[in-house]
Amino acid sequence: MQLDILMIEDEVNIAEAVRFILTRAGWRVDLHGDGDGAIQIIRTQRPRLLILDLMLPNRSGAEILAELRQDADPELAAMPVLMLTARGQVGDAGGQADAVLSKPFDNDDLRAMVRKMLS
Template identity: 80%
Template sequence: MQDILMIEDEVNIAEAVRFILSREGWQVALHGDGAGAIEAIRHHRPRLLILDLMLPNRSGTEVLADLRADPDAALAGMPVLMLTARGQVGEAAAQADQILSKPFDNADLRAMVRRMLP
C-alpha cells in the first residue's frame, strides 16, 4: 500500500510533488491520466489520493465520481485532495475532501497532506 497516489498529467508538477512529499517521509506513486485511474487506485490502495481536475482521457471530476460510487467502501471513502487551476472548482468541491489551487505553495501542500494523513 502506498501512502499517496497522485493522478496528474503534468510530469513536472507530479515529480515536484513526489519530491516534496517524499522528503516528509511519505511514499508517493504517480499515474499520468484519467484513463485507468480507478484501476491504479485499486492497485495502489493509497491512504490519500491527490487528483488533478483537468486530466486527459477522463476528467478528475469523472474519476472522483466513479471512486465515490465504488462498491468497495474503503475506496469510496478514500480521502481526496483535488488540484485545480484557479477558479475551476465547480463540481469537484462537492465530492473532494480538500481542494488546492495551482499554483500552490509547497508549505500549504505539506500542511494539507499532514491534516489528511494523521
C-alpha cells in the same frame, strides 16, 4: 507496506515536484499521468490518500472522483481525496473532494494539507 499517496497528474513538472516535496517529508508517493485506467490503479494500489488533478487527458478528475465515491468497496468510496485545480475551476468536483488546492500552491500549504489528511 501500503502506499501513502497516489497522485494522478498529467503535468510532469508538477507531478515530479510534488513527489519530491512529499517524499522528502517521509511519505511514499506514486504517480500516474492521465485519467485512463485511474480507477483500476486506485483499486490495485489502495493508497491512503489520492491527489487528483481536475483536468486530465482521456478522463477528467471529476469523472474519476464521482466513480470513486460510488464504488461498492466502502474503503475506496471513502478514500481521502485532495483535488488540484487551476484557480476557479473546481465546479461540482470540489464538493466530493475532501480538500481542494489551487495551482500554483505553496509547498508548505501542500505538506500541511497532506499531513492533516493523513493524520
